[in-house]
Amino acid sequence: MYLNVWIKKWLLTVLTCFLVLFGCTTFLFWNHVDREREAESEAVINQVRLHVNEMLLFLEKNHVVIKDDLELQATLHAMAEDSEAEVVYADLTGQILFNSSGDLTLSRINPSMDLHYDLYQAKVSDHRYQIAFPVVDELTQAQVGNAIFTVPASLVFARETNLYAVSPFITIALLLVILGILMILIQRKIKRDIMRPIHHLKDISEAILKGDYEQKSTYKNMDEIGEVYAMFDQMRMEIMHHSLRRGEQEQAQKELISNISHELKTPLTTLKAYIEAIREGSCSNMQEVMEYVEVMHNSTEKMTRLTEDLLLHALKELGQISVTLTEQYSKDVFEKILRPIGHYVRTTGVHFIEPAEIPNVLIRLDAQRMEQVISNLISNALKHTSAGDTIQINIELEQGQLKITIADTGNGILPQDMPFVFDRYFKGKSNEGAGRKGTGLGLSICKYIIEAHEGTISFNSRQGKGTVFYCFIPLG
Incomplete structure (x- = not known):
């Protein structure tokens, strides 16, 4: 690189001067000690x-x-x-x-x-x-x-001329002058090309410590110092990005608490109103009582889901979501999970297609956490579908893994939302105004649980065509 080449050239020049200086000194010493012996021939x-x-x-x-x-x-x-x-x-x-x-x-x-x-x-x-x-x-x-x-x-012996006698001394004097000039040049070079850029980086570092991430560190030459500047600017951009993300997450946390408080207030108000109506004898027959009970049941289900999401989020933040893997047969586990979910989905008017056949293999998983994953993915699919759409689940073996596919024919995910669907607190813009706002925690929790099973989760979505989520769990 530039500085290495420059320093090598400078050192080579200085070394050459010292060698010439040493040669002249040796010549004068030898000429003084054995001048006659050198000249006789x-x-x-x-x-x-x-x-x-x-x-x-x-x-x-x-x-x-x-x-x-x-x-x-x-x-x-x-x-x-x-x-x-x-x-x-x-x-x-x-x-x-x-x-x-x-x-x-x-x-x-x-x-x-x-x-x-x-x-x-x-x-x-x-x-x-x-x-x-x-x-x-x-x-x-x-x-x-x-x-x-x-x-x-x-x-x-021929008489030496004055020029011949003093030429070594002139050479030595010139070399000393050259060395002095080189020392001045290297001092200026270090000050201009090393110390000044370092002081500039120090000023930018102090600005970053104070929260100012807008000062760019630029250097005109692509040498070693230029590489340091490039890496430093990349670090500044990363810090700025993480700072912005942290600010967004803090804001999202505040919105999360506000949204959950608001969403809990509605079913609680409904639940309270229907309980008061039943206590006051507003229901004339058992059919009306059962209708009231159904509304109250739906409200409690909603509150339960919100509370579970909030609890799981808190546990995840603390690193305390316990995933206990035990060896179980897959068919039994998933049949117990899908039966109540299928019943609930059909009550919404959405067609639910269960797997034609569930492979019965020995697999290491946490049934309770896997139920949370599938429930969250189905709940997320319901937010993007309406009556008449379809949600289909398929479970099969693929390359030594259990592949769980959850597909819907809903609205799909906007392209600009796709990179962030697994981020905490993220709620896609396609949900805005739809009356189905969530906490933005469901998919983040799903990813955490699947990865705790040493598996992977991914998706594919086309706007207006629907979304497909893929979960891969390795066999035990």
Whole structure:
């Protein structure tokens, strides 16, 4: 990513500068400690030989008579002065035949000790070198002696220019300046691309803590910081969504209490009125009494359903809905559940079609909770149907599970309501004004109970065509 690449490039640049700096320092140290050893080579010896070559040729030509010929000695002296060098000529035994240094005490040399052919041993002082070259006879090409030249160091080593001497120091100074600039740049880079975005996220976090979810966290580059910003903004949206949902649920809870209070008040009022009518003797015969009792029974049934929904909701909120799974045979259980439900549905004028055959398999379930599931689904179907419509239940085996299908031919569910039908307190808009408002808890409780059976619940609905709910319970 961007920051990784940038940091790697910066570190590589700094490392390069440090390596060059280390190289320059090492060069200066080595040049100071062993400068001569680095510079000495075969080329330097050849350079000295070229410088004294004229005198060496003169000796090779006149080595026989140089000892006794004063004119030849004067000529060789002049050549030595012109070359800024001293020359001593000795035969193979070490006997000195010519000496331009003027040291009359020197008459013999030790050929094995005083002849030096390399710069390491030829150094006499810090400024002078004694280098020996063999003298060869022109005719016989045999060595007849040795010429020892004492030359100044300036002839051996070329003088360094000032630029060459100070160039490592200039390089080091430039590298230090570059490193200083890089440190300033990285400090600004960190402040601009890391610290400033972090402070911005801190401000947005404080706003979220205060309940302000509208401040968006945006970052122009899609690098590591950009990914953090993207995830942070996604988190902000999630928190905002959950906050809104929590507000909606709190409002729905208030509406739930209000609706249940209102819905309980109506049957209670009806029940009270009919009881008072019976007590006052308003019924002239048993038929009227039974009609009053039927109305009172329906009112108590409605109050019972509302109370059960409210109780189950409270238990679910506390995580205390007990689902006790026991092994039972499915046919017996569902026949007991469907018989009273079928009777009730038919009294509403809706056709009720029971399963043609219920599989008799061993299954682990809670019969009481399963009855609540089917009752809630049938009750929900009745809210979307009217007299003449049909509710059909089918129970069959499918892929090792017991499949319970509850289908109706009612109004169906609006498409915009489908994602929320299993949410608590949700009541579809298709019910508004229909006089069949509920608590919005039934399907949420059904889902909870089915999942406690390790099963699944789903639905399929088409507006105006009806709705089908599918419950799958795994076999024991």
